[in-house]
Amino acid sequence: MTELNTRQPTAPRNVSSLLASLGEQKRNCTVLVTGTPGGAIHLRAGLVVAVETPGAPTVEGLLLRSGRVTEEAWAAVCAADPHHDRTAAELAGRGLIGAGEFEVVCTAAVFDGAFALSLTTPESWEVSEAMPVVRSGRTVHPERLIRESSNRLAVLSDERGSAGERARSRVRRTPAAEAVEATPGRSARLQAVLDAADGRRTSRDIAFTLGRGLYPVLLDLKRLEDEGTIERETRAPAPGRPSTAPRSLPPRETLPDMAAPGGGELPRRVPGTNSLQPSESPGPPTAR
Known part of the structure; x- marks a missing residue:
């Protein structure tokens, strides 16, 4: 792991090393990552409080697209709390969502955003002042x-492809899906993912459409692929080209709720050489 200190300032070799250094320094800052998809990692006292990226739904997207909060109600919350300092209290006070569910x-959005960033190699990064974030x-x-x-x-990588390839591929139903749809007891969650697999959407599109995290959607797609009800296109869309697939579905039964997931001076901008990868030293146990 690259160390940063005032006596011998050196540039971190990747985002993981940078986050480790910021953690040691207990920094309040935002790391702006450029690339496809790119994003922002927000830290307070060296700990990550939010990750935002176009590659996965943000907290706002999860709340609105899942139907937990209406757009009008969310706009009222943001107007009352423009700096996002009291979002949980505003939501709870208006009877929209409890503090526990909001947490x-x-x-979930923190882990999902970090996972989305890890699917590709960042081009560069920059450490800025702490930015407001939900x-x-x-x-x-x-x-x-x-x-x-x-x-x-x-978990998502196997002989059929890497996690990144799965995330970039468009998915579509197979003829076998018709028989499965009529099976009693079919999970509404899985059925919703199956319905969204129209041959035009990627896993990212489906996650935004359903208001769910990218990783849990990819897990469901892997399960559907294992049972033969969906297939992935062999030719994936170019990484730098966003999908133009529609992100809305015909009216259907209410979707189930998303489950939770198990200082020295820093360089302003440096080239990236690696995506989020584990460092050499072990960390706290992972919650799934």
């Missing part, structure tokens, strides 16, 4: 976040 959604009071140690992202990559 679950925020924590968050709960819960924090995550950088090492735990990195280890969890690595675990998720391993």
Whole structure:
């Protein structure tokens, strides 16, 4: 792991090393990552409080697309709390969502955003002043976040392709899906994912459509692929080209709720050489 100190300032070799250094210094800052998809990692006292990226739904997206909170209600919350300092209290006070559920959604978004960032190699990064962000009071140690992202990559990678290939591929139903749809007791969650697999959407599109995290959607797609009800396109869309697939579905039964997931001076901008990967030292146990 690259160490940063005032006597011998050196640039961290990757985002993981940077987060470790910021954690040691207990920094309040935002790391801006450029690339595809790129994003922002927010830290308070060296701990991660939020991760935002176009590669996965944010807290706002999870709340609105899942139907937990309406757009009008969310706009009222943001107007009353423009700096996102009291979001949990505003939501609870308006009877929209309890503090506990809000914490679950925020924590899931942290792990999901970090996982989305780990699917590709960043081009560069920059450490800026701490930026306002929707968050709960819960924090995550950088090492735990990195280890969890690595675990998720391993779970989704097999002889049929890597996690990144799965995330970029468009998926479609197979003829076998018609028979499965009529099976009694079919999970509404799985059925919703199956319905969204129209041959135009990627896993990211489906996650945004359903208001669920990217990783749990990828797990469901892997299960559907194992049972033969969906197939992935062999030719994936170019990494730098966003999908234009529609992100809305015909009216259907209410979707189930998302489950929770198990100083020295720093360089302003440096080239990236690696994505989020575990460092050499072990961290706290990962919560799934």
